[in-house]
Amino acid sequence: MSVKAKRGLLFILPPMANSVPMSEANEGGSSAGKVTVFEAVGGRAALLEFLRLFYADVRQDSLIGPIFDRQIQNWPAHLEKIADFWALQTGGPSDYRGGFGAAHLRLDLEESHFRRWLMLWELNCKSRLEPAAAAWLISRAHELAGNLRRLLGGNPGIQIGR
Numbered sequence: 001m002s003v004k005a006k007r008g009l010l011f012i013l014p015p016m017a018n019s020v021p022m023s024e025a026n027e028g029g030s031s032a033g034k035v036t037v038f039e040a041v042g043g044r045a046a047l048l049e050f051l052r053l054f055y056a057d058v059r060q061d062s063l064i065g066p067i068f069d070r071q072i073q074n075w076p077a078h079l080e081k082i083a084d085f086w087a088l089q090t091g092g093p094s095d096y097r098g099g100f101g102a103a104h105l106r107l108d109l110e111e112s113h114f115r116r117w118l119m120l121w122e123l124n125c126k127s128r129l130e131p132a133a134a135a136w137l138i139s140r141a142h143e144l145a146g147n148l149r150r151l152l153g154g155n156p157g158i159q160i161g162r
Contacts, residue, residue, distance in 0.1 A: 038092030040133040047090070048083045054124040055079065063116045067107060089140055104148055114145050 041047050055075070059065045072078045081096070088094035121141050125134035 036091030037133050037136045038087055038090035041090065041129055041137075044083065044087060044092065047086055047092070048079060050124070050128055051079055051082055051086065053128065054121065055082075057120050057124065058117065061116060061120065064113050064120075067109075067113065071107065086137075089144075090137070100144075100148075104152065109148075109152060111149075114149060118142065118145055 038044075038047065041050065055068070059068055084094045084096035085100065088096045118141060122138050125137050128134075129137065
């Protein structure tokens, strides 16, 4: 296990928790044979572009699009915040300050909303990213969705995000 400190918080992460084999990642990376998922997707600019395209699909979706349209007034700022969240998740530099769980509490989300978001996430990951990075991001999204489901179900004693 490795230990990371960030702004006074301590996180214990499994070894290589947010890295993929270099042979399956984009060019560049570390000499240790692994790169972070952040590096594998191409860094901040590529991550932001991926999220922009993904949320364009989300916004057009008949089931979950209206939820986002009601909540988000400034999409460029929201995408920057989401990019900070995913940069943190994938091992990149991030200014993310939290609020993931609380932001979703007031949305009256149902299981069908989770399934649709995850379906769109999987489609975008598989069609736009290298296989190893896509698999990691899909797995992490399912983990986060499970945590969020538990939180919304009244179990606040869980940690969301890293």
